[in-house]
Amino acid sequence: MKKKIIKSFIVLLLIFIIGVFFIGLNNSTIYDTKSLVGQKLVNIELDHFNKKKKITEGDFNTNNFTLINFWASWCGPCRQEHPFLIKLKEENNLKLLGVNFKDQKKNALKFLNEFGNPYDVLAKDQLGKSSVNFGIYGIPESILLNKDLVVIKKFIGPISLSDYGYIKDIINK
Amino acid sequence: MLSNTGNILLLTNIFLGIFIIYFSFQNLKDNKAFISKKIYQLCLLQSTIIIISFLTLIIAFVISDFSIVTVYQNSHSLKPFFYKVSGSWGNHEGSLLLWIIILTIFSFFFLLYNKDHPKNYRIYTLIIQNILILGFLSFLFFNSNPFSLILPIPKEGLGLNPILQDPALAIHPPLLYIGFVGASIYFSAAMASLLVDYSGKRFAQSIKNWVLFSWSFQTLGILAGSIWAYYELGWGGFWFWDPVENASLLPWFAMTALLHSLIVLEKRNLLYFWVIILCLLTFILSVTGTFLVRSGILNSVHTFASDPTRGVYILMFLSLMIFFSVMLLFNKFKSRNYVLNSNSKETFILINNWFMIFYLITVLLGTIYPIFTEVLTNHKVSVGPPFYNAVIIPIVGLFLFFMSTGPRVKWIKNNFYNLNLLLKILLGSILINFFITYVFDSYSLISNFIIISALFLIISSSIDLYQLFTIRKLNLSRVVSHLAFGFLILFIGLNYNFSLEKDFNLKLGEQRIFKDYSLEFKDLQLQDFKNYKAVIGEFKIKNKTNNLEDTLYPEIRIYMKPSTITYEASIKTSLLKDYYITMSNIDRSDYYNIKFQKKPFMIWIWISVIFISIGGFLSLFKNEKKNY
Numbered sequence: 001m002k003k004k005i006i007k008s009f010i011v012l013l014l015i016f017i018i019g020v021f022f023i024g025l026n027n028s029t030i031y032d033t034k035s036l037v038g039q040k041l042v043n044i045e046l047d048h049f050n051k052k053k054k055i056t057e058g059d060f061n062t063n064n065f066t067l068i069n070f071w072a073s074w075c076g077p078c079r080q081e082h083p084f085l086i087k088l089k090e091e092n093n094l095k096l097l098g099v100n101f102k103d104q105k106k107n108a109l110k111f112l113n114e115f116g117n118p119y120d121v122l123a124k125d126q127l128g129k130s131s132v133n134f135g136i137y138g139i140p141e142s143i144l145l146n147k148d149l150v151v152i153k154k155f156i157g158p159i160s161l162s163d164y165g166y167i168k169d170i171i172n173k
Numbered sequence: 174m175l176s177n178t179g180n181i182l183l184l185t186n187i188f189l190g191i192f193i194i195y196f197s198f199q200n201l202k203d204n205k206a207f208i209s210k211k212i213y214q215l216c217l218l219q220s221t222i223i224i225i226s227f228l229t230l231i232i233a234f235v236i237s238d239f240s241i242v243t244v245y246q247n248s249h250s251l252k253p254f255f256y257k258v259s260g261s262w263g264n265h266e267g268s269l270l271l272w273i274i275i276l277t278i279f280s281f282f283f284l285l286y287n288k289d290h291p292k293n294y295r296i297y298t299l300i301i302q303n304i305l306i307l308g309f310l311s312f313l314f315f316n317s318n319p320f321s322l323i324l325p326i327p328k329e330g331l332g333l334n335p336i337l338q339d340p341a342l343a344i345h346p347p348l349l350y351i352g353f354v355g356a357s358i359y360f361s362a363a364m365a366s367l368l369v370d371y372s373g374k375r376f377a378q379s380i381k382n383w384v385l386f387s388w389s390f391q392t393l394g395i396l397a398g399s400i401w402a403y404y405e406l407g408w409g410g411f412w413f414w415d416p417v418e419n420a421s422l423l424p425w426f427a428m429t430a431l432l433h434s435l436i437v438l439e440k441r442n443l444l445y446f447w448v449i450i451l452c453l454l455t456f457i458l459s460v461t462g463t464f465l466v467r468s469g470i471l472n473s474v475h476t477f478a479s480d481p482t483r484g485v486y487i488l489m490f491l492s493l494m495i496f497f498s499v500m501l502l503f504n505k506f507k508s509r510n511y512v513l514n515s516n517s518k519e520t521f522i523l524i525n526n527w528f529m530i531f532y533l534i535t536v537l538l539g540t541i542y543p544i545f546t547e548v549l550t551n552h553k554v555s556v557g558p559p560f561y562n563a564v565i566i567p568i569v570g571l572f573l574f575f576m577s578t579g580p581r582v583k584w585i586k587n588n589f590y591n592l593n594l595l596l597k598i599l600l601g602s603i604l605i606n607f608f609i610t611y612v613f614d615s616y617s618l619i620s621n622f623i624i625i626s627a628l629f630l631i632i633s634s635s636i637d638l639y640q641l642f643t644i645r646k647l648n649l650s651r652v653v654s655h656l657a658f659g660f661l662i663l664f665i666g667l668n669y670n671f672s673l674e675k676d677f678n679l680k681l682g683e684q685r686i687f688k689d690y691s692l693e694f695k696d697l698q699l700q701d702f703k704n705y706k707a708v709i710g711e712f713k714i715k716n717k718t719n720n721l722e723d724t725l726y727p728e729i730r731i732y733m734k735p736s737t738i739t740y741e742a743s744i745k746t747s748l749l750k751d752y753y754i755t756m757s758n759i760d761r762s763d764y765y766n767i768k769f770q771k772k773p774f775m776i777w778i779w780i781s782v783i784f785i786s787i788g789g790f791l792s793l794f795k796n797e798k799k800n801y
Contacts (some may be wrong), residue, residue: 009502014499018492024470024544025484074676074766079759107676129381 011046017122036135041149046123046130049100049108057122057149063095065152066145069119069159073111078140081158085118088164093171095120100164101139110127144170175233176241179320182226183422186277187314189219197300198733201293208292209285212299215279219306223277227261227270230319234261240326243267243319249332251704251733254525259343263609265467265483266319268346271475272463273313275354276306283358290371290379297356297365305357308490315484326412332704332732337403338478345397353424358383359431360456363449364498367505377439377448382796384435388428389789395421396782404742411778414561416471419540420462423533427455430529432789433522441519443511447526448504453498460491460532470544514586521579528572535564566619570626571661577633580651596637602628610757613671623666632660650795661781664774678764685767691715692769695724701720705732710756710765727756751775 008067020151045131046055060066069085087092103126125131134143135154142155144167152170155163193215200209233241234257237250247264248257261267280302287295313319359380366376403411412418431451438448465471468484513519537567539556546552578595602625609624634656640765641649684693696711708729715722727743745752753770 003508011499018488018495020545020548021464021488022485023548025488049478053497079762149558 003132009118018081035152036143036151036154041134041143041145041151044133044149046099046125049098049105049122049124055097055121057116059121060095060097060145061147061149064147066097066149067094067142067167068097068099068134068145069142070099070101070125070131070139072101072109072139074103075101076138077158079115081140082115084159084161084164086116089118089120091171092170094167098122099131100124100127101136151163175238176228176320176322179226179229179233179241180314182222182229183310183314183318183320186219186222186273186354187307189222190227190303191213191309193219193303194300195305197303200640201296206292208296208603212296213284214606216284216299220277220281223270223274227274230267230270231258231397233320234258237330239330240322240324241319242321242323245323245327245330247331247449249704251480252332252338254705255340256338260337262346263337266313266317268350269309269313269317269348270319271346272354273306273318274308275350276302276309276357278568279358280306280361280622283362286382287379291369293369294362294365294371294376294379295370299515301361301364302358305361308456308493312486312490316483326658326731336666339401341401341404345394345401347394348390348397349394349421349582352387352389352394352428353421353455353462355383355387355390356424356428356452356455356459359452360431360494360498363452364501367449367501368672370505372445373442374439376445379437380452380794381435381439384428384432385789385793385796388425388432389743389786389793391421391425391428392467392782392786395425396779396786399680399782400779404744411775414539414556416540417466419536420466421457422536423462424455426533426536427451427458427531430526430533431455433525437519437522439520439749443513443519444523446506448508449502451526453502457491457495457498458537460487462496464488464491465540471540486764505713516582517583517586518579518582521575523583524575525579526567528575532565535561541586550682566623569662570622573626573630573659576655576658577630580637580648580655581633583729594636595633598632599625601632602626609667620666620670624663626658627663627666629657631663634659648792650788650790652788653791654785657781657784657788661778661785664777664781667774668772671773675767677767677769678759680763680765681766689717690771691717692767694765694767707731708758712751712754712756712767714745714769723752725752725754727754729756729758731740746776749773750777 041057044055044057048055067085067088069081085096089096096119099120100122103124105124108124123130134141140158142159144152145154146152153166159167193212196209196212196215200212203209217500229286230243232238233244234248235254237244237257238247239245239248243264243266247267249261250261262271280299283302284295284299301569324572362380362383363378366372381654398418406413432446433449434448437444448485464484464487507685511789513523527719539560541555542556546554581591605628606621606625630675634652636657637652641652673690675685675687679685679692679694681694681697684691686692691714693713693715694710695713698709698711700707701707708731710726710727712727713722714725723745725743730739730740730741731737732739739749740755740757742753742755744754749780751770751772753768753772757766759766
């Protein structure tokens with residue numbers, strides 16, 4: 001009897017594992033973050049860069065548009081996109097939320113001193129865990145949100161001149 | 174032309190597999206004690222043809238025959254000859270063909286080298302191995318055909334991903350495949366052993382060398398992959414707990430456990446079913462790893478281009494393998510009661526097995542956990558080094574302790590613990606450890622623990638080595654592997670704790686000064702190479718304590734085909750340390766981002782692993798000598 005239970009348990013366990021594998025195969029597992037487009041971001045929670053407080057939806061649901069930008073001082077391409085972010089700062093319709101990703105505070109501040117600070121709000125994600133919730137798998141990445149916090153577009157890699165133009169078009173429409 | 178040749182050869186092999194299975198069953202029916210010559214001939218032919226079909230693929234790569242999709246996608250006419258050849262197994266289709274070659278050759282050699290074992294056991298092994306061959310061959314032929322045509326014929330190929338153009342990576346797949354595809358033969362043998370009730374000592378002898386052989390190669394294969402990651406990925410690490418790396422480590426744990434429990438089966442005729450489970454498990458884990466890597470179900474830095482149909486096929490095959498092996502095992506399983514003395518070699522070997530299984534489960538869980546959370550809760554998580562370090566590192570110390578004492582214990586019942594000696598060794602280790610922390614001027618509790626236990630294993634294995642020359646009763650191969658493992662852990666510990674890492678920006682002509690080192694950016698040059706352009710920096714490192722100077726040349730390479738930028742680390746290896754510099758450009762700025770690392774005893778990590786596998790080979794030679 002005891003043997004039978006053990007045997008059935010092993011068989012069920014194996015079926016369970018293989019079943020999960022099968023389902024997992026059909027899920028699209030290439031991080032296709034495009035599926036994020038059109039979704040509403042909920043339960044946002046990020047650590048503030050300087051202060052001991054959390055940044056939540058409440059901090060930017062009054063903006064017409066929000067661009068969340070994930071960056072780090074150690075990331076080369078981030079320097080490349082930085083001038084565009086500085087330019088975007090001039091737009092009245094758009095607020096920028098920077099998320100400093102797996103970085104040291106000292107280096108991050110140095111970076112901002114050197115190249116300028118385009119961010120209206122700055123958050124940090126030292127362990128890189130909060131960023132996972134945004135579907136981030138590399139930096140730089142940016143997410144453009146509308147007033148209802150629905151994702152309009154996701155930019156993988158540095159913001160380019162054409163991305164800059166695209167953002168300008170959308171927010172000034 | 175080559176495409177047709179390749180396809181015909183593959184098709185022939187499918188038929189050969191079917192013939193071999195058919196004639197094997199026929200052969201079982203007759204009453205002769207030996208296996209008919211026809212089967213030997215068919216197996217020889219099967220091996221020859223599969224090798225020729227692989228050569229065909231290599232030729233297609235060498236002459237850049239872009240009418241073949243695989244060549245078009247993974248090669249380029251300007252690629253150096255060496256990488257044209259290695260490109261043939263640097264992709265999904267080609268590597269699968271390599272996989273089948275190993276299945277086939279092992280099948281033939283197992284048949285050839287086990288003539289003193291019963292006919293029905295050998296025939297069943299052959300049949301099961303050929304079912305595996307057929308399964309993978311039809312997958313190759315119908316789903317991942319390396320000889321598929323592309324029309325119109327492209328003029329130029331897409332090129333091999335530059336980070337794969339590396340000597341360590343060129344030899345990495347063949348080594349690794351001999352390891353974990355080689356495990357197929359003892360999967361088949363274990364199934365056959367259950368089918369025909371061929372158990373005990375003789376069964377252990379029939380597979381022992383195959384386990385040793387595949388284990389030694391698996392070890393080297395993992396090493397080559399690790400060396401590649403160190404030189405090519407440019408992060409200065411050598412193990413990242415990436416799913417692909419884990420996939421190669423899982424069967425290694427199972428093999429290592431098997432290697433040890435086989436000794437018990439051979440010497441004491443115990444643990445038969447446990448050995449069978451490990452035999453089955455090793456190859457099942459190999460296929461599971463392949464599934465995880467090839468199907469794209471897991472994301473990893475080096476996943477091959479993924480295709481869900483591939484995943485479905487491998488998974489179905491895997492399910493069938495698991496189904497039949499579990500059914501057969503349940504059917505034949507008899508629980509045997511035996512009492513092991515807690516102070517005996519058997520017990521210590523079992524302890525080794527528990528540790529191996531613990532590591533195996535830890536790594537397996539960490540690897541597949543993300544799939545489960547995603548399917549069941551729709552959350553994406555990633556399990557990284559902190560998990561593995563937290564779970565595995567504290568256990569390593571204990572493991573090393575058992576590894577040091579276990580081999581000295583006698584079979585059946587050990588009479589005494591040589592406590593005095595153990596205490597002396599422990600004291601020695603602690604003293605050396607304090608000396609090390611004094612020299613390196615750094616301290617952490619866990620690293621001391623690891624270093625002490627590694628030293629413990631090193632000292633006790635060294636005593637064994639010394640006794641080997643005086644008493645000559647000990648097992649050289651075991652001593653070598655264990656000693657090397659001790660050194661491996663020691664050097665990893667030292668390397669991990671006493672590495673120096675600096676990240677900063679520097680302009681040409683500038684200098685950066687650290688506590689003991691200064692680094693000067695002396696020169697920058699642009700050079701053209703056959704398949705890439707390179708921006709080469711020249712950096713002078715000065716060690717202030719002994720005034721020694723070294724010059725390093727990190728590169729930024731711009732490849733044309735496919736157009737990619739890679740950052741080549743410049744590494745200066747010496748016996749005591751590696752200097753490691755990577756350089757990346759910062760757009761619209763004269764500054765370059767520099768990562769400078771000093772990594773102590775790097776080369777000794779590689780050497781230790783080589784010696785671990787040398788231990789395996791030594792044992793193989795010793796067994797061969799005994800047999801003849």
